[in-house]
Amino acid sequence: MIKEMKVLRVIARLNVGGPAKHVSWLSSGLDQKGWENTLVYGEVEENESDMEFFAREMGVRMVKLKSMARSISIKDDLRCLFEIYKLIQKIKPNIVHTHTSKAGFLGRIAAITYNITHQRKIKIIHTFHGHTFQGYFSRPKERLFLLIERILGRFSDKIITISEQQYKEILETYKVGHPANHQIVKLGIDTSFANSLQRNSFRKDFKIAEDQKIFGIVGRIAPIKNHTLFLQSIADFNRIHTSKKTVFVIIGDGEPDLVAGLKKQTHDLGIDNLIFAGNQSNPSYFYGGIDFLVLTSLNEGTPVSILEAFACGIPVVSTNVGGVPDLIINNERGILIPSGDLKGLVNAYESLLVNDNTQIINQAKTYVVQNYSVTALVDSIDKMYRVLLND
Incomplete structure (x- = not known):
């Protein structure tokens, strides 16, 4: 019988996105099963929306470290490492479970150091929500981070991946860990909001007519999300369809320079049917407004936006990257296009607009309910x- 059931959970920051929701649902749910979870997290970056409120509303026990930040800083990172180590000393958890790359590095180093200095065996677990081995940094940095992950993988009791495709990438392509310490655990999402979608509020607020169709891209604005492809596809679509019965929306925000660059590109391309809606915290509000979800990312784990769209009955078109093909398998639950395929994306818009999407909507709804519950x-x-x- 386990006498103590303490978990120190570490994530880099609680910015808008799937990982923040994941650790909140997980911590709250495990508390109800007798575990004592403490969630350690850092500062969001400037112009990122903070989802700290989401975890607090769920009653999650939380510790915020100002030294924990996404960007690399030797001084702050060493301070953060020491602070996590001191928390481990104080809380004495049975398990240290890290999420996201930066927290995975600092949290596991702290736990390994504690095990060595205290001759204890805290179990160490890391969850890959995505990875930084491609598309985020320069090639030398990517090689360095991969080497670090391979070393840390040897000290991890479990490495969790969130899809079959990600499992193959992390274990077989990038050689992180070994089969015995890998396990696939699918994400869980709360889809209850899909039962109370606000069908007209979003359209009314942004002055979109009822007879106009809306393609929306949901998530933070960052280079890895490849919003440029989205803009290019709108320009090409508009050259073919001049009636302006279709509106495009970007829901999310990012660094001011990136947002300004996208707005300039929008102007340069002559696009007048794109709305920058900014960060939105109520999924019933914005999913209630859009007709189709678009994902143009260069790399992904398991995108929560796709799962949420499935639950809402919103057809999806996405680039074939990361864990996405595990969700939209053989185009059964949406449309997959090769990464960067501009023509394919425009064709997908046209297909979704003219075809009956009932079958893929029903298959997607059934799939997400059966496979991605928070309880599971x-x-x-x-x-x-x-x-x-x-053990």
Whole structure:
């Protein structure tokens, strides 16, 4: 029998996105199963929206470290490493479970150091929500981060990937960890908001007519999301369809320079049917407004926006990257296009506009309900923790 059930969970920041929701649902759900979770997190970057409120509303026990930031700083990172180490000393968790790359590095180094200095065996787990081995940094940096992950993988009791495709990438392509310490645990999402979609509020606020169709891209604005492809596709679409019965929306925000660059590109391309809606915190509001979801990313884990769109009955077109093909398998639950395929994206818009999408909508709804519940996520992690501690 396990006497103590303490978990120190570490994530770089609680910015808008899937990982912040994931750790909040997970921490809250595991608390109800008898675990004592402490969520350690850092500062969001300037112009990122903070989802700290989401975790607090769920009653999650939280510790914020100002030294924890996404950007690399030797001084702050060393300070953060020391602060996590001191928290481990104070809380004495059975498990340190890290999420996202930066937190995975600092949190695991702190736990490894504690195990060595205290001759204890805290179990160490890391979840890959995505990875930084391609598309984020220069090639030398990517090689360095991959080497670090390979080393840390040797000290991790479990490496969690969130899809079959990601499992193959991390283990087989990038050689991180070994089969015995890998486990696939699918994300869990709360889809209850999809039962109360606000069908007209978003359109009314942004002055979009009822007979206009809306293609929306949801998520933070960052180079890896490749919003440039989205803009190019709108320009090409508009050259073919001049009636302006279709509107495009970017829901999310990012660094001011990136946003300004996209707005300039929008002007240069002569696009007048694109709305920058900024960050929106109420999914019932913005998913209630859009007709189709677009994802143009260069790299992804398992995008929560796709799962949320599935639950809402919104057809999806996405680039074939990361864990996306596990969701939209053989175009059964949406449309997949090759990464960077401008013509394919425009063709997908036309296909979704003219075809009956009932079959893919129904298949997608059934799939997300059966495979991505928060209950299933919490049960899977609870079982994993108990098995590890009983080894």
